[in-house]
Amino acid sequence: MAKSKAGLLQGTLDMLILKALSLGALHGYGVGQRIAQISGDALKIEEGSLYPGLYRLEQRGWVQSAWDVSDNNQKAKFYKLTRAGRKQLILEERNWERLAGATMKALRAS
Amino acid sequence: MSRIRATINSIRARLHHDEIAREVETELRFHIEMRTRANIEDGMNPDEAQRAALQSFGDFNNVKSACCEIRRSLPFNTSLLRMGLNITIAVLAGVAALWTVNTPHHNLPSLLSQLGFVAVLTCLFVVARRKQKPHRQ
Numbered sequence: 001m002a003k004s005k006a007g008l009l010q011g012t013l014d015m016l017i018l019k020a021l022s023l024g025a026l027h028g029y030g031v032g033q034r035i036a037q038i039s040g041d042a043l044k045i046e047e048g049s050l051y052p053g054l055y056r057l058e059q060r061g062w063v064q065s066a067w068d069v070s071d072n073n074q075k076a077k078f079y080k081l082t083r084a085g086r087k088q089l090i091l092e093e094r095n096w097e098r099l100a101g102a103t104m105k106a107l108r109a110s
Numbered sequence: 111m112s113r114i115r116a117t118i119n120s121i122r123a124r125l126h127h128d129e130i131a132r133e134v135e136t137e138l139r140f141h142i143e144m145r146t147r148a149n150i151e152d153g154m155n156p157d158e159a160q161r162a163a164l165q166s167f168g169d170f171n172n173v174k175s176a177c178c179e180i181r182r183s184l185p186f187n188t189s190l191l192r193m194g195l196n197i198t199i200a201v202l203a204g205v206a207a208l209w210t211v212n213t214p215h216h217n218l219p220s221l222l223s224q225l226g227f228v229a230v231l232t233c234l235f236v237v238a239r240r241k242q243k244p245h246r247q
Contacts, residue, residue, distance in 0.1 A: 028137060029144040047145065048168035051138060055180040070140070077137045 013045065013053050015096065018081060018089040021063060025080035027070060028054055054079055062088050127182075134177045142167055196235060203231040 020026065020034035031054065032047050057063045062085030070076040081089070142163045149159035164170065207228050 027140070029141045032141075046168040047141065047166050048138070048170065048173035051134075051141075051173055052176040052180060055177050059180055059183065074140060074143075075136065076140050077133075 011092075012096075013049065014057060015089070015092040016043070017050065017053050017057060018062060018085055018092065021079055021081040022086065022089055025078045027076040027078050029076075031079065057085065060088075061085075130181050131174070131178055134174055134181060138167075138170065138174060138177070142170075199231055199235045203228055203235060 016035050016039070017031055020031045020038065023034065023038075026034060028050055029047075032045060032050050035043065035045060054063065054065075058065055058079070062082055063079045064082055065077050065079045067075060068078050142160070145163035145166060146156070146159045149162050150156060154162060167173070209224070
């Protein structure tokens with residue numbers, strides 16, 4: 001059976017990018033792959049939207065970037081989580097759990 | 111944002127306008143190339159693979175201009191300051207090493223303390239260098 005894919009809100013995408021980078025430094029394409037992998041390919045992301053997300057996170061000081069050479073010897077920009085980004089991820093995970101819990105509670109109300 | 115920082119960012123944006131656009135384009139093209147390769151590996155022919163890559167990417171020009179806009183408003187890059195700090199530490203370590211070698215009438219405790227000083231500076235230099243680059247898995 002085909003999986004139904006869910007679209008993402010901007011804040012959720014930012015959180016997923018932080019989560020993907022919490023597992024190690026990656027280039028933008030790698031971030032997309034990692035998100036697909038950890039979500040079991042269930043989330044639909046327009047790949048281009050990753051980049052404004054990455055740039056926004058860098059602007060906030062939650063990720064930092066540097067140019068390096070990729071596995072196929074091409075120049076690529078790699079991103080890694082900063083200490084502030086790691087703290088932000090923890091915060092966002094807590095908020096998300098609270099929100100998801102509250103939404104479930106509301107949906108189950110009779 | 112302070113007026114000074116806003117002015118610095120505005121000057122940087124004017125000076126580095128083309129450079130930023132080039133960097134963003136290189137990054138986005140890399141993504142499309144990687145996706146195209148993956149599509150080819152999945153059995154598509156090259157034209158079809160590239161078309162699919164562009165489609166899954168979304169509006170290239172919109173993404174590029176959004177990235178350029180955010181990139182231009184990034185706060186002042188501290189990498190040059192960090193590089194300056196690294197060079198200062200390296201020079202201090204070198205001077206300390208020369209001073210240790212050339213100072214007459216050494217005694218063992220002072221020699222050890224001087225060597226310790228040089229070791230600490232070297233460690234600081236190495237740590238500072240390691241922090242500059244993201245470590246890939």
